Structure formats: C-alpha cells, structure tokens
Amino acid sequence: MEIKKPAVAGSLExxxxxxxxxxxxxxxxxxxxxxxVKAMFGDSILETVHTVLKELSVxxxxxxxxxxxxxxxxxxxxxxxxxxxxxxxAYDWTKEDA
Amino acid sequence: MKNAVGREIPERIGDYALKxxxxxxxxxxxxxxxxxxxxxxxxxxGGTKLLGTIEEAVRACGLKDGMTISFHHSFREGDEIVxxxxxxxxxxxxxxxxxxPSAVVNIKNPSIVDFVKDGTIDRIEASGIRGELGDAVxxxxxxxxxxxxxHGSRPRAIEAGELSIDVAxxxxxAADSYGNATGQIGPNACGSLGYxxxxxxxxxxxVVVTDYLVEYPCCPASISQQYVDYVVKVERIGDPxxxxxxxxxxxxxxxxxxxxxxxxxxxAASRLFKDNFSFQTGAGAISIACTKYLExxxxxxxxxxxxxxxxxxxxxxxxxxxxxxxxxxxxxSFDAVAARAIAEEPGIVEIDxxxxxxxxxxxxxxxxLNFGVLAAxxxxxxxxxxxxxxxSGEMMGGLGxxxxxxxxxxxxxxxxxxxxxxxxxxTKRVFTCCTPGETVACVVTEAGIxxxxxxxxxxxxxxxxxxxNLKLVTIEELQKLAESLTGVPKPIETTxxxxxxxxxxxxxxxxxxxxxxxx
Numbered sequence: 014m015e016i017k018k019p020a021v022a023g024s025l026e027x028x029x030x031x032x033x034x035x036x037x038x039x040x041x042x043x044x045x046x047x048x049x050v051k052a053m054f055g056d057s058i059l060e061t062v063h064t065v066l067k068e069l070s071v072x073x074x075x076x077x078x079x080x081x082x083x084x085x086x087x088x089x090x091x092x093x094x095x096x097x098x099x100x101x102x103a104y105d106w107t108k109e110d111a
Numbered sequence: 112m113k114n115a116v117g118r119e120i121p122e123r124i125g126d127y128a129l130k131x132x133x134x135x136x137x138x139x140x141x142x143x144x145x146x147x148x149x150x151x152x153x154x155x156x157g158g159t160k161l162l163g164t165i166e167e168a169v170r171a172c173g174l175k176d177g178m179t180i181s182f183h184h185s186f187r188e189g190d191e192i193v194x195x196x197x198x199x200x201x202x203x204x205x206x207x208x209x210x211x212p213s214a215v216v217n218i219k220n221p222s223i224v225d226f227v228k229d230g231t232i233d234r235i236e237a238s239g240i241r242g243e244l245g246d247a248v249x250x251x252x253x254x255x256x257x258x259x260x261x262h263g264s265r266p267r268a269i270e271a272g273e274l275s276i277d278v279a280x281x282x283x284x285a286a287d288s289y290g291n292a293t294g295q296i297g298p299n300a301c302g303s304l305g306y307x308x309x310x311x312x313x314x315x316x317x318v319v320v321t322d323y324l325v326e327y328p329c330c331p332a333s334i335s336q337q338y339v340d341y342v343v344k345v346e347r348i349g350d351p352x353x354x355x356x357x358x359x360x361x362x363x364x365x366x367x368x369x370x371x372x373x374x375x376x377x378x379a380a381s382r383l384f385k386d387n388f389s390f391q392t393g394a395g396a397i398s399i400a401c402t403k404y405l406e407x408x409x410x411x412x413x414x415x416x417x418x419x420x421x422x423x424x425x426x427x428x429x430x431x432x433x434x435x436x437x438x439x440x441x442x443x444s445f446d447a448v449a450a451r452a453i454a455e456e457p458g459i460v461e462i463d464x465x466x467x468x469x470x471x472x473x474x475x476x477x478x479x480l481n482f483g484v485l486a487a488x489x490x491x492x493x494x495x496x497x498x499x500x501x502x503s504g505e506m507m508g509g510l511g512x513x514x515x516x517x518x519x520x521x522x523x524x525x526x527x528x529x530x531x532x533x534x535x536x537x538t539k540r541v542f543t544c545c546t547p548g549e550t551v552a553c554v555v556t557e558a559g560i561x562x563x564x565x566x567x568x569x570x571x572x573x574x575x576x577x578x579x580n581l582k583l584v585t586i587e588e589l590q591k592l593a594e595s596l597t598g599v600p601k602p603i604e605t606t607x608x609x610x611x612x613x614x615x616x617x618x619x620x621x622x623x624x625x626x627x628x629x630x
Contacts, residue, residue: 054600054601082531082532
C-alpha cells in the first residue's frame with residue numbers, strides 16, 4: 014500500500030490513540046510514539062505498529078502516535094484507518110472473514 | 112528479610128530498624144505509659160496568647176534545628192498555613208526539621224519540594240505525599256525515606272514515642288485570643304479538626320493559626336485553650352474556593368455507577384444489614400455513588416443505621432436528615448455541606464482521629480463497624496491492596512484510613528474497575544502493598560464480585576450473596592480478564608534505594624517503595 018498523503022485517525026480522548034500517517038519517501042518506516050503508558054506498554058505498541066504496517070504491506074511511512082492509554086485493539090483499528098485514508102483506499106474487510 | 116505478605120524489606124535504613132509485618136492482628140502494644148511532650152504550664156500573662164506574626168510564634172516556641180513540626184490537612188488543597196509557617200521557619204534559618212503533618216496535600220507556591228531542597232525539611236512522616244512532592248520523593252529527592260502511616264497509626268506512633276512532635280501548628284477557621292479553636296465556623300470552615308486532637312495533647316508546644324479571630328470564648332471549640340501556647344492571626348489561612356468545596360457531584364460514569372450499585376447490593380445481601388448496622392463509605396466517586404445506592408436499599412427495606420464513620424460527605428448528611436442514620440461520627444469533613452453540618456445537627460459530631468482509628472487504644476470506633484467501602488488503585492490475587500502508587504510508578508494517593516477500616520470492619524469491600532485505560536487494576540502482585548489481603552472480605556468490579564476465601568467471614572458472606580443471586584467470580588478470573596484486555600505490562604524498574612517506608616497500623620513495615628528508574 015502506498016502512502017499518498019498525510020492522514021489522521023483517532024482522538025486525544027482518554028483511552029483513545031490519535032495516529033497520523035505521512036509519506037516517507039525513500040526512508041522506510043519511522044515511528045514517533047507519545048504515550049501515557051509508555052513505560053509499561055511502549056514496546057508492545059511499537060510492535061503492534063510494525064505488525065499492522067506489515068499486514069497492510071506498507072513499505073514506507075512516517076507514523077506518529079499520541080496514545081492516551083488505548084487498548085491494543087484500538088491502536089490497531091486507528092492505524093488501519095489512518096493508513097487506508099493516507100493510501101486513499103478502502104479497508105479490505107474480506108480479511109476479517111478469514 | 113521477607114515479611115508476612117512476602118515483601119522484601121531491609122532490616123535497617125540508617126538509624127531506623129524495620130519491624131517486619133507479621134499479620135493484621137499479630138502485634139501487641141507496649142505496656143509503657145503513653146508518650147507526650149506536653150508539659151505543665153502557668154496561664155499566659157495578660158490574658159492573651161495572641162502574637163503578631165508566625166515568626167514570633169516560632170521563636171517563642173523555641174523551635175530549633177532537627178525538631179519535629181506538625182499540621183493537619185483538613186484545609187485540603189486550599190491550605191496556605193503550611194506554606195506560611197515553613198516560609199517563616201526558613202527565614203529564621205532553622206533547618207533539618209522533621210515534617211509530620213497528618214497528610215501532605217498537593218500545595219503549590221510554595222511547594223514542599225522547595226523546603227526539602229533548601230534543607231528546611233530533611234524528614235517527612237505522613238499518611239500520604241500527594242502531588243509534586245510524592246513524585247519527587249519517588250525520584251529520589253530525599254536522603255532519608257519518607258515514613259507513611261495510616262490515619263490510625265499516626266496517633267499510635269505518637270503515643271508509642273515513635274513520633275514526638277515538638278511544635279504543632281493547628282490551622283483553625285475560627286479561634287479566640289486564648290487558644291480555643293474550631294474548624295466549624297468562620298468564612299473558611301473546614302469542619303472536623305479530628306486529626307489535630309492528638310497534636311494538641313501530645314506536642315511540646317501548640318500554636319493555633321487562624322484568619323478569623325472571635326470574641327472569647329470561641330464556641331464551638333474543638334481545640335481547647337488548656338493545650339494552646341500561642342495564637343497567631345494571619346491574613347488568610349487558605350483559598351476559600353478550594354477549602355469550601357461544595358458537595359461532590361454524583362458521577363455519571365456508568366461503569367462506576369455499576370460498581371457502586373453492586374457494592375450496595377453486597378451490603379444489603381449480608382445478614383449484618385439490619386437495624387442499627389453501621390457503615391463507612393468514603394469520598395471517592397464510587398464511594399459517594401455507593402452511599403446513594405445504600406440509601407435506596409435502606410429505604411426499600413426500612414432499615415436504619417446506628418452510625419456512619421470517618422470522612423463525611425453531603426450524601427451521608429442527607430441520609431442523616433432523612434432519619435436513616437442516627438449518628439455521624441466525623442473525623443474529617445470532605446465537603447462544605449458536611450463541614451457545616453457538625454455545628455447545625457446534634458447527631459453529627461466531630462471525633463478525634465484516634466477515636467476513629469487508633470488500633471492501640473481501649474477501642475476505636477471502626478472496631479464496631481459492620482461495612483467499610485474502600486477505593487483502591489490496584490488489588491492482587493492475594494487480595495493485597497495498593498492505594499499509594501500508580502502502575503507507572505507515580506505517587507497517586509495516601510494511605511488514609513483504608514488499612515484501618517479493612518482491619519476493623521466486619522466486611523470490607525474494595526471497589527475498583529478491572530482496568531483503567533490500559534492499566535490493569537487487578538494484578539498478580541500489587542506494586543505497593545498497603546492493606547493486607549487477610550483484611551479484605553471482597554472485591555467488587557464491573558466484571559463481578561470476588562470473595563476472599565482467607566477472610567474470617569468468607570463462608571457467611573458467600574452464603575448470603577448466593578442467596579441474593581449476586582454473581583461471584585474468583586479474583587484469578589478478574590486478573591486474567593484484565594490481562595486479556597490490556598496485555599502484560601512491563602514491570603516498573605527500581606533501584607535499591609528505599610524512598611518510602613509503608614508502615615502497617617501497628618507500626619510494623621508492610622512494604623517499602625524503592626526509587627523509580629526513569630527511562
């Protein structure tokens with residue numbers, strides 16, 4: 014999936030995570046994480062980001078997360094949404110049926 | 112060495128020898144007469160004890176380097192007395208004091224941290240060190256560990272000679288020039304001065320600080336002139352907006368309401384829920400909501416309580432006015448409604464905090480308590496409760512009277528959600544053990560009620576709750592549910608340096624907090 018433009022998903026409400034995805038030409042994946050629970054879950058959040066990007070076949074993107082203690086499923090959903098918006102494509106729901 | 116809740120504690124820190132926690136009711140008091148620094152005295156010359164400034168009072172008390180000073184925290188975050196007194200002490204060049212208030216609330220401008228940094232204070236003993244000070248202490252601010260004691264343990268420690276107070280500064284919303292003082296009247300009324308009774312009778316010198324001087328004799332008087340050396344009138348004792356907070360509004364959070372209602376149902380299902388029962392609910396959002404649900408249960412079944420205990424709220428005052436509770440025993444007033452009620456209602460009375468909770472007297476009121484509802488940051492699968500430290504290693508609360516209530520009440524009910532944000536609150540092992548699991552009867556969450564099989568009333572409570580068709584789960588199920596939602600958090604890293612000693616109510620050490628490593 015090619016990141017064509019900057020896009021955002023999520024909010025700064027407690028238990029949510031605001032994620033921005035931007036083009037990152039020639040520089041692969043870079044991630045910037047701010048989180049209320051970074052000490053406890055920082056590594057786990059970064060792992061989730063890389064996993065989701067791999068699942069969506071995103072080779073290049075700059076991802077910024079402002080996490081307010083969101084659960085893992087919320088972070089995954091927000092990232093999937095932000096990536097699809099940035100790639101100007103719809104989410105492939107057939108994957109959910111597998 | 113390991114104590115009876117499996118916590119690793121050092122044998123000695125500097126000149127402080129730690130006694131390991133042995134069990135909630137295992138330790139006996141000493142047979143020695145109780146300790147006090149109060150001396151006999153002659154009446155003040157000229158019929159007045161009024162001095163012009165705090166500096167004068169500090170000088171007149173003979174405060175010297177290394178001595179111990181105390182305060183109460185009944186003005187909450189509106190308190191400006193602590194700041195004024197410490198500023199005056201610093202100006203006089205007195206250093207190395209032990210700061211022993213009933214609790215440290217989050218006061219700013221000046222912050223307590225400033226007085227630690229400049230050497231005015233070098234030791235702290237309190238029930239909690241909220242806010243900026245707490246976080247600085249966890250980050251290694253102080254050389255000597257902060258000693259944290261429950262509300263019941265503070266008067267015990269004073270009478271045992273473990274905490275001798277040289278000079279007590281007692282803030283009062285009204286006082287006369289001869290030392291009679293109260294928190295019940297005046298523009299900055301805070302209600303009960305229950306924490307200060309022990310300071311008045313056991314300190315070497317007692318200074319009343321007020322901004323509202325009344326004609327002699329001040330009536331009502333909580334602090335008696337016979338214990339008071341000096342009176343100082345200051346411009347203001349605090350921020351009226353923060354002292355006189357109105358009644359806390361009922362939470363709208365559906366999860367908190369569910370937990371509160373469930374806790375009230377636990378009480379109503381118990382065989383102890385009958386005429387003349389007694390309860391303590393506290394001031395948190397869930398606690399206040401629980402009070403309202405308890406009220407509904409009592410009205411529905413026409414049951415009246417004999418007394419409510421501890422920190423009082425508008426919600427309980429309302430129950431009193433409806434005739435649902437005969438006496439409110441207030442060691443603290445949590446809001447303006449509860450503060451005024453003591454002066455207005457004959458059955459709403461101010462009590463000494465030692466009468467409320469001291470484990471080593473001929474009887475504390477919480478020994479006669481049927482139900483105690485308690486808030487918590489974390490509870491673990493051994494039912495141990497953490498009310499001090501957040502899961503990312505920040506100071507979130509104080510011990511308060513929680514461990515006392517759990518030990519005294521027939522049935523102690525810990526209310527908390529299984530997760531907060533991404534932080535699990537039911538864990539395998541609490542970060543700081545404050546209340547031992549053996550004193551916790553049950554944990555109430557949005558995902559069910561877990562009874563503690565090791566609690567003395569387990570069999571009876573299980574029978575009662577099953578009869579009422581209340582959903583029971585195991586604490587392990589709650590822990591697994593929490594973990595399945597949040598994932599496994601990385602443990603907080605600490606150094607070996609002990610920054611806080613958490614004493615149990617009998618003076619033994621139930622846990623220590625080590626300096627948090629910040630990445």
